[in-house]
Every structure is written in C-alpha cells, then in structure tokens.
Amino acid sequence: xxxxxxxxxxxxxxxxxxxxxxxxxxxxxxxxxxxxxxxxxxxxxxxxxxxxxxxxxxxxxxxxxxxxxxxxxxxxxxxxxxxxxxxxxxxxxxxxxxxxxxxxxxxxxxxxxxxxxxxxxxxxxxxxxxxxxxxxxxxxxxxxxxxxxxxxxxxxxxxxxxxxxxxxxxxxxxxxxxxxxxxxxxxxxxxxxxxxxxxxxxxxxxxxxxxxxxxxxxxxxxxxxxxxxxxxxxxxxxxxxxxxxxxxxxxxxxxxxxxxxxxxxxxxxxxxxxxxxxxxxxxxxxxxxxxxxxxxxxxxxxxxxxxxxxxxxxxxxxxxxxxxxxxxxxx
Ligand SMILES: [Zn+2]
Ligand SMILES: [Zn+2]
Numbered sequence: 001x002x003x004x005x006x007x008x009x010x011x012x013x014x015x016x017x018x019x020x021x022x023x024x025x026x027x028x029x030x031x032x033x034x035x036x037x038x039x040x041x042x043x044x045x046x047x048x049x050x051x052x053x054x055x056x057x058x059x060x061x062x063x064x065x066x067x068x069x070x071x072x073x074x075x076x077x078x079x080x081x082x083x084x085x086x087x088x089x090x091x092x093x094x095x096x097x098x099x100x101x102x103x104x105x106x107x108x109x110x111x112x113x114x115x116x117x118x119x120x121x122x123x124x125x126x127x128x129x130x131x132x133x134x135x136x137x138x139x140x141x142x143x144x145x146x147x148x149x150x151x152x153x154x155x156x157x158x159x160x161x162x163x164x165x166x167x168x169x170x171x172x173x174x175x176x177x178x179x180x181x182x183x184x185x186x187x188x189x190x191x192x193x194x195x196x197x198x199x200x201x202x203x204x205x206x207x208x209x210x211x212x213x214x215x216x217x218x219x220x221x222x223x224x225x226x227x228x229x230x231x232x233x234x235x236x237x238x239x240x241x242x243x244x245x246x247x248x249x250x251x252x253x254x255x256x257x258x259x260x261x262x263x264x265x266x267x268x269x270x271x272x273x274x275x276x277x278x279x280x281x282x283x284x285x286x287x288x289x290x291x292x293x294x295x296x297x298x299x300x301x302x303x304x305x306x307x308x309x310x311x312x313x314x315x316x317x318x319x320x321x322x323x324x325x326x327x328x329x330x331x
Contacts, residue, residue, distance in 0.1 A: 042200070067110070122167055125164065133154045155287065156285065163201050188234050203253075207256075
C-alpha cells in the first residue's frame, strides 16, 4: 500500500500532530504523506499603524498594547523541561560552563502585547513537540539502565519549529543576551528576515533548520547559543540543543559560514531522523509543505556521556572521544 521506501512510523486514524483530529482530516496530504499546513502569525485585523518602542517587530507599525514580559524560550516549552534552561555567556557567569538559568531570569520585555499574542501559537506548537520529544529521548538514556526495548518516534511540524527557532533567536538578541565571556556583543540581526519566518514561515534559499547528526545528550534539557558572523558583526543563526536532539537554525544564509555546517554530518529538510541509543532508537519525523523525500534519512548514534552537555557552536568546547556518528543515506 505504501509507496514510500521508509514506512511512516505511525498507524491508526489519529493524527500524529496530536491535534486530536483524524489524520485524514488534519495533516494528511493528497498522496497520503503528511504535510505541514500554511500558517499566518501576523496580528489579526488591519494594521494599527502604531510602533511600540522596545517591541522588536515595531518596524512593522502594527503594535498594540504595552510591552509584555515574555519567556524567550516560551513558558509552554519551559514547563515541559522542568523549568530549566542551560545557557553560556550570561553576564557575570563562568563563560566556560553551562549555567542553569531559572525561568524568572528568562523573562524579557521584547514584544508588545499584540505581537506577543499573535505569535503564541508557535510556542504552543513547540511545547507540544517537546512533549513528544522528551519522553522518547529520555527513554534512550533509561535504556542503559535496563528499561524495556521499544522504538519511539516524534512527529514535528518543520516550518513551525523553524519559526519557533527564529522567535527564540530574535528574543535572545532583543533581550541583549548576545554575550561572550560575560561581555555583551553588539551584533545586528536582520529583523525583516525574522519577521518573514515567524509570521509566515518564509525563508531565503539555504536558510532553515539543519539537523546535526552529532547528537550529544544534553542533560540540561535545553541549551541555546547564538551564531555570530564576527566579520560582518551580525547574528545569523542559533544553535539549539534539546535533550538528545541538536539543530542549527540558519536565518541569514547569505552571511552564514556554511563551512561550519558542511563540515559536520547533517541533513536539511525534509527528512526522517533516526537517533540510536544503546539498544533502542527514537525517530524524528518532520512534516513539510512539500512531499517528504523518504530517500533522505539520517541516522545518528546516541550515547551517554557523564561529562555534561556540549554544543557544536564554534566557541563551545566540544566533548572529546571516539566518533559516535553514523550518518547514512538510505537508497
Ligand atoms: Zn495533524
Ligand atoms: Zn509590536
């Protein structure tokens, strides 16, 4: 029945996006493969013609209400993570180690009420995805301690995850958290590109989410760092580590150092990602607007490290050890 070379990882009538609707009435495309839906997160109704100072979307002249306190990594998402987020480079903190930052410290006033509310569906989606992702990946680490063997998969809406990444990037930048060794860095960010992504999921050629196969366990739950282009003085992307899943979101492809990406095993959308743990595996399944190419699958071995989390960003110290990557393309 299936004409795909990789079997869809779910069965049954319920849609894997957890909307509670039937797959046939929700994310199913005409050919049977899943599709992410178009979205529009711009504020509803006519533009207000008003710019709220301090809102990073004020240049759109469509603000409303006061600045609202926002959790940069989304309150919904933070709750799933047990209210912890690990970052590096915070003012006054040791720049060489991850720092667990309490939820309260993550709040920043960087969006007006109108924009904040319009973008809240992205946080909601990201929270839902994490709800699926975390048990599947935590399961891998438990495997090591003898839990029952099983295979888990996680369904993700690719464009919305990209949009959420861009929102985290913008929030982090607007809040002045672009720091190295505790010193604030004055890097620009192209907010027109940010807007196109977070409001409509539109990216320039080459930009988007790159799934890095050098997955390392991230016991701090979530870790993010901005990717700067020092030569141009610009922020061009963000690196996000979620549990056992690591990806780079590229906003400004024209100015991104692609040597960094191409030097590492990675896949670019659309694809299926299977992460192996000792004895078990978890699979990430991304839905995109176009039909997924099931020939593109990546496989990354997952292992447990007692030395802590790390990130592939250039200014991060990488964990040493044998190569743990097994990145292949199924034909
Ligand atoms: Zn659905
Ligand atoms: Zn606004």
